[in-house]
Amino acid sequence: GDHEPFDHKHHALQLVAVDHIVQAADIAFIDEEELNSLEKRFIPHGRSVAEELKKVRKDSKSCVSLLFLFAKGPEELELGDLEDEFREGCKRVFILRPEVKKDILAKYPALEKHSYFRTVDPSGNRLADIIQEMQKLFLKNSTVPRLFSVMAPFFFLKRDGIRTRDFPPTPSFEGIRLFANNYTVQHIKIKTWKPVLNRVYCHLAQLESAQIDACPFLGKVDGIYTVDLSFIPEKYRLDVRRAEKILNGCLRQWLMAAEKFL
Secondary structure (H helix, E strand, C coil), rough: CCCCCCCCCCCCCCCCCCCHHHHHHHHCCHHHHHHHHHHHHHHHHHHHHHHHHHHHHHHCCCEEEEEEECCHHHHHHHCCCHHCCCCCCCEEEEECCCCHHHHHHHCCCCHHHHHEEEEEECCCCCHHHHHHHHHHHHHHHCCCCCCEEEECCHHHHHHCCHHHCCCCCCCCCEEEEEEEEEEECCCCCCCCCHHHHHHHHHHHHHCCCCHHHHCCCEEEECCECCCCCCCHHHHHCCCHHHHHHHHHHHHHHHHHHHHCCC
């Protein structure tokens, strides 16, 4: 029956009463057809984003997307042929540990030509200070307003205290957007889909904020874009590992739909 959704931030266990055995079976059994339908829902949105990206690429407007890699290595990236698309129009700035840069370039050599690398010590460098440094670097000779999209682990953003309101728009700067690549609106921390989500964010970061706000699988927590798992029926969502698998499949369908038409 109707009940309050399970809150991963406050609940450890939830008991839900059922009226009869058929209802219990409906909750317990996995409906493969239902799961497949979830993936199909992502296809129309992926195609619509592809159409918007075509318009963006024809426009002279550009952006700088900052991807912070609080990672052990390149396993958090799944760029594939995207590395050849990193041109000046929407440049990627990788902020990472010194030892990680070598491993990433070994896997994606084209990044060295089309991306900017800023090595840091995460324990000693504040992300907000690095963003200010990037403002001076990229806005100095910019002929169009720049929009910064920062992709990083949720609690790193929270710990650093970086806030969008601390970077107000100027004639040469449209502001900053924050994307968490390991957290959900339901307060679940998940790492396994970080590579595919980073790839999705690489596309979404080129869109206007209003278009991102309309994304059916994103929401906000404390002003930070995070994945919203509410599209997954709760009986599947309660099992975090299963929710990870479902989300990963849905995001891959989204990518296939979007990139097929680019």
